[in-house]
Amino acid sequence: MLKVENLYKRFNLEAGFFAREERYVYAVNGVSFSVGDQEIYGLVGESGCGKTTTARTIVQMYKPDAGSIHFTEQGGKTYNVHSLGRSELAELRGKIKYVFQDPARSLNPRMTILEILTAGYRYSPYWPGPKQALEEAKAVMVDVGLQASDLDRRPADFSGGQRQRISIARALMVKPELLICDEVVSALDVSIQGQILNLLLRLKEEYKLSMLFIAHDLAVVSYISDRIGVMYRGLMMEEATARELTARPLHPYTRHLYAAIPQITLQNDAARTATRRFREVPDPTRPPVEIDETIFERKSPLAKAVAMLEVAPGHLVSPYFADPV
Ligand SMILES: Nc1ncnc2c1ncn2[C@@H]1O[C@H](COP(=O)(O)OP(=O)(O)OP(=O)(O)O)[C@@H](O)[C@H]1O
């Protein structure tokens, strides 16, 4: 349904008082993955590894420097996400919805919940008129575990977990096919996290959704995802089904992430020593691997692909930052 191929994105840091020369942050350095129809694909990695940049590029908040993104809707039509006409763009905006990390900031405090749910919908090609939209809003509220009578209230009246449910309800109003959830449970305490994860799993079935589920917490990602991609410094380090990755993490960075979860301890000395290498915070202005800088000038989609090795069916491991496999 979603196919991201060889994506590159770097940010220009303006020269300033402390740095005379122009510098770049290498945020995404040749990332490829795909999300199947009604699949939950988890993207995991430490803060700053490029997860949000990848997601924002998918929803066209950023233009990629190289690479391509294709989206195939359930009806079979394929969109090349970064070369769309005006009407296709509006169509696609209804198919892919982004749920943000911080519900407190993404919900306008002055609007009622009904206004919040219908604000974007109103200008989409799918708007059914105010009467029908109100009925849909009531139904969506119930679907996310809130009440239809909550529609007149304002965000301040709700707890953090309830606000996250409102953000999810807003995304569901247009009946999207792909939901991008970027750190949607990171700001919530553990018991509420579980409720929201279970809600997403139920909604996935009811709304026949695919999901790109982004989080830095591997325990959370392993719980909800069908397949997982592990990112480090803008590169994909390993990809496998959640079950396979949990049972047999191969890349030292993946093992480092597992070792950071208190409940899961790997019975393996190699795993413990491997983690040392990933403790320091990397400098994002230094590319993690050698990058052909000409791709940024040419804006060509033809950068060299960053390949992983397939060590078992569907289990991919990066040769970078790795030990011989
Ligand atoms: N608009 C921007 N301008 C300059 N640098 C940016 C911008 N957005 C992100 N970056 C940098 O790109 C890198 C990747 O950031 P990104 O937000 O994608 O990471 P992330 O994996 O989502 O992290 P987190 O888990 O903290 O949300 C970071 O070094 C960040 O500082």
Ligand SMILES: [Mg+2]
């Ligand atoms: Mg992020």
